[in-house]
Amino acid sequence: MFFDLLRLILTFPFVFILPGFFLLLAIFGGKDGRLSFFEKAILTVPISIISVDFLVLGLNRLHILINGPVLLGTTTAFCLLGYIAFQLRFKKGGKQKSDGGEAFQDPFNFSYWQTIFILISLFLAIFIRATYLSDTIVPSATDMGHHMFWVQKIIDTGNLPNYGMPDFIIGEHIPFAVVNLLSSASVMGAMPILILFFVNIVGIFTLAMLAGRIFKSSKVTATAIFVVGVLYAINAPQGKYVSGGVVGNVFGNMLIPVALYFLYRALSEKDSVFAGLFIFSLTGLLYAHHLSAFILLYSIAAIVVAYLALNLDRIFKVIGDWIKIFLKPFPLLFLIFSILFFIFVYTPSYFNPSAVAQATGEPTKITRTGLDFNQLEMNAGSARLILGALGFVLLLTAFKRKEYKYSFALAWVVVLFLMSWKPGWIYVNVPSNRIGNYLFLPFSLLASFGLAEFLHFFRKSATFFFSTVLLFILLFFVITDGLADSAEVFKMRPQFQEAVQAFHSAQYLAEKLDTSRDILLKDHVNIYGDSWYKLFFMQDYKYPLSRGMLSRYVDPTKPRETCTRDMITIPETETAKKCFLETGVNYVALNAQLEGNSFEKYPDFSKIYSSNYIAIFKRNN
Amino acid sequence: MSSKIIIIAAITLLTVSFSILFVIETKNHNYDYGKTWSVVYFENPSDNSLDFTIENHLGEKAEYKYEVLAGDKKVIDKKVEIEAGAKQKISPVIESAVDDERITINVRFKDTGYKIYKNYK
Numbered sequence: 048m049f050f051d052l053l054r055l056i057l058t059f060p061f062v063f064i065l066p067g068f069f070l071l072l073a074i075f076g077g078k079d080g081r082l083s084f085f086e087k088a089i090l091t092v093p094i095s096i097i098s099v100d101f102l103v104l105g106l107n108r109l110h111i112l113i114n115g116p117v118l119l120g121t122t123t124a125f126c127l128l129g130y131i132a133f134q135l136r137f138k139k140g141g142k143q144k145s146d147g148g149e150a151f152q153d154p155f156n157f158s159y160w161q162t163i164f165i166l167i168s169l170f171l172a173i174f175i176r177a178t179y180l181s182d183t184i185v186p187s188a189t190d191m192g193h194h195m196f197w198v199q200k201i202i203d204t205g206n207l208p209n210y211g212m213p214d215f216i217i218g219e220h221i222p223f224a225v226v227n228l229l230s231s232a233s234v235m236g237a238m239p240i241l242i243l244f245f246v247n248i249v250g251i252f253t254l255a256m257l258a259g260r261i262f263k264s265s266k267v268t269a270t271a272i273f274v275v276g277v278l279y280a281i282n283a284p285q286g287k288y289v290s291g292g293v294v295g296n297v298f299g300n301m302l303i304p305v306a307l308y309f310l311y312r313a314l315s316e317k318d319s320v321f322a323g324l325f326i327f328s329l330t331g332l333l334y335a336h337h338l339s340a341f342i343l344l345y346s347i348a349a350i351v352v353a354y355l356a357l358n359l360d361r362i363f364k365v366i367g368d369w370i371k372i373f374l375k376p377f378p379l380l381f382l383i384f385s386i387l388f389f390i391f392v393y394t395p396s397y398f399n400p401s402a403v404a405q406a407t408g409e410p411t412k413i414t415r416t417g418l419d420f421n422q423l424e425m426n427a428g429s430a431r432l433i434l435g436a437l438g439f440v441l442l443l444t445a446f447k448r449k450e451y452k453y454s455f456a457l458a459w460v461v462v463l464f465l466m467s468w469k470p471g472w473i474y475v476n477v478p479s480n481r482i483g484n485y486l487f488l489p490f491s492l493l494a495s496f497g498l499a500e501f502l503h504f505f506r507k508s509a510t511f512f513f514s515t516v517l518l519f520i521l522l523f524f525v526i527t528d529g530l531a532d533s534a535e536v537f538k539m540r541p542q543f544q545e546a547v548q549a550f551h552s553a554q555y556l557a558e559k560l561d562t563s564r565d566i567l568l569k570d571h572v573n574i575y576g577d578s579w580y581k582l583f584f585m586q587d588y589k590y591p592l593s594r595g596m597l598s599r600y601v602d603p604t605k606p607r608e609t610c611t612r613d614m615i616t617i618p619e620t621e622t623a624k625k626c627f628l629e630t631g632v633n634y635v636a637l638n639a640q641l642e643g644n645s646f647e648k649y650p651d652f653s654k655i656y657s658s659n660y661i662a663i664f665k666r667n668n
Numbered sequence: 669m670s671s672k673i674i675i676i677a678a679i680t681l682l683t684v685s686f687s688i689l690f691v692i693e694t695k696n697h698n699y700d701y702g703k704t705w706s707v708v709y710f711e712n713p714s715d716n717s718l719d720f721t722i723e724n725h726l727g728e729k730a731e732y733k734y735e736v737l738a739g740d741k742k743v744i745d746k747k748v749e750i751e752a753g754a755k756q757k758i759s760p761v762i763e764s765a766v767d768d769e770r771i772t773i774n775v776r777f778k779d780t781g782y783k784i785y786k787n788y789k
Contacts, residue, residue: 052690056683085671157670165674170681177685184693237693241686248682543696544703551699551707551723559713650769650787657782658707665713667787 067094069129097331172276191292192578218335278529299339319375349462426483438497
């Protein structure tokens with residue numbers, strides 16, 4: 048166990064830090080004042096993840112088998128190339144740029160008390176999440192099971208899979224496969240959750256970094272780490288998305304602030320290097336998660352439109368400036384690289400006109416028509432919503448239309464609010480609750496600004512007593528509401544017993560069944576961790592068959608397959624018997640306490656396996 | 669300097685929590701660690717064989733009672749002791765098993781019963 052852990056811990060920096068570190072070194076050198084140590088340390092992780100994704104996609108295109116030694120060599124070669132580029136550019140006569148306009152206003156140079164505050168926030172952020180995850184660390188989450196099936200496919204075949212469906216995106220699976228191939232850490236272990244946990248924590252920093260740059264304040268950076276890391280640390284899309292294996296969202300929540308950070312710096316500092324890195328991170332996000340990329344593209348459109356609308360009198364100058372920033376060799380190089388990658392190396396499975404048409408336009412389902420205010424409040428969190436509104440108002444009071452920070456902070460929150468509340472107004476046709484999960488990003492940004500400004504305002508207030516009382520009332524509300532979900536963590540009961548029994552039954556079936564002729568149906572409704580069954584068989588993605596949530600069988604827009612439901616719910620009816628014949632299902636895995644008991648009365652079945660939690664029946668020939 | 673302290677603290681906290689979570693997962697992924705369950709299953713589910721196995725994951729040595737019924741008639745009634753974490757394969761021999769509609773194996777530990785059966789008709 049100790050060596051497995053050591054291998055895994057050593058693999059993390061190799062995959063998630065070194066590639067990004069050397070790429071940043073090649074681009075900025077060692078002493079460039081444009082990036083502080085804090086920013087460099089944070090950016091190495093998202094840039095590493097994107098770089099490793101591109102490397103693996105390239106290997107696959109060249110038909111090179113993806114395995115441990117190949118990945119070790121390729122990643123090392125990439126790092127060496129970065130180092131050589133650094134040497135050529137900056138050591139042998141190359142000039143090192145020492146500052147970048149705004150670099151002297153370092154929003155990441157923290158005071159003593161700010162450092163203490165950040166350290167406490169960081170400790171709480173990690174402690175609350177780790178405590179929550181300790182009860183869910185044994186693999187069981189449905190989404191994670193589906194994702195890990197594809198990861199295992201990459202590991203087993205050495206090639207990237209052809210999904211045949213737009214639900215999965217390759218960038219969601221490459222990092223897990225790479226870590227497994229380098230460290231041997233099983234996908235059916237702690238590794239997947241640890242990676243998501245790591246990305247989630249880095250996501251706190253990326254949003255804090257964006258907030259720090261936009262508001263040019265170390266106070267706002269420190270407050271952002273508290274607002275994103277500590278408040279609602281368990282609710283979706285934080286701890287629950289980590290344990291639930293909602294891979295794309297967790298990656299997206301880290302990468303969206305990174306792309307906006309580079310865009311902000313490119314535009315506000317007229318810096319083409321940041322413009323290139325913006326294109327790089329946007330491309331990385333397109334390979335990592337479609338919905339996050341969709342949200343980002345809408346956010347960018349809103350920011351651009353807002354800035355142009357606010358500067359109509361000099362619109363041609365603004366557009367001319369932007370063209371000058373992006374029509375430089377560095378961003379053009381990244382743009383051409385991205386386009387060629389899309390066309391010749393790997394096109395994401397969702398990248399087609401019909402998928403785009405499906406996501407845009409008038410909402411076609413009731414679940415896509417928007418959230419009401421209660422749902423919006425639940426998604427963003429009451430405290431975050433109130434602080435965000437406070438930040439919104441405070442920002443408006445100091446509004447300066449020429450400064451990018453106002454367009455970035457205000458347009459981002461407005462567009463995401465509209466996408467969640469009235470998606471039809473801006474032609475968004477995506478489930479509203481899924482968009483609502485992104486509300487925390489712009490609201491956290493504004494909430495951090497609001498809280499920092501609020502504290503500043505009351506410290507300067509003449510009536511010290513009055514201001515202190517108000518401050519404590521606000522903080523009491525923020526902390527009690529924001530930590531309410533974390534308190535639930537300590538009441539949870541781990542379901543390890545159920546999970547291992549599900550695994551045992553899957554192992555039994557994998558050993559006894561001949562998958563070329565035996566068809567298994569399992570019950571997703573009442574078996575905990577059932578989605579991991581498919582990892583024991585590694586056949587088709589849809590093997591074994593599954594009775595899904597009952598609401599999924601009712602769809603007024605189109606008829607749904609109902610056999611997987613009927614074969615478990617009403618197995619003795621003619622309808623179900625016909626289904627058994629059509630599907631060839633001859634094994635059924637059930638919760639022993641629920642359908643497992645009722646199945647015993649059907650003479651067509653033999654009961655071949657019985658544990659406290661799982662019962663397996665075989666249909667007689 | 670403050671940034672360096674924060675980044676080092678983050679790495680340290682993450683490494684410690686990763687290690688703890690890794691150990692928790694590894695221990696709990698085990699069929700026996702902190703668990704109390706048993707399982708009974710046929711060795712050959714697709715033929716007429718009655719060989720079956722009892723696995724003890726109760727965390728202690730346990731004495732299981734098992735009985736074999738041909739139809740409603742009890743033909744075997746025995747006990748077997750199994751060590752914690754161990755399994756015991758049992759091959760019951762009865763006459764003309766397939767002549768009966770159903771052969772049932774009832775296994776019991778204290779108040780908990782585990783039933784498996786094969787329907788032949």
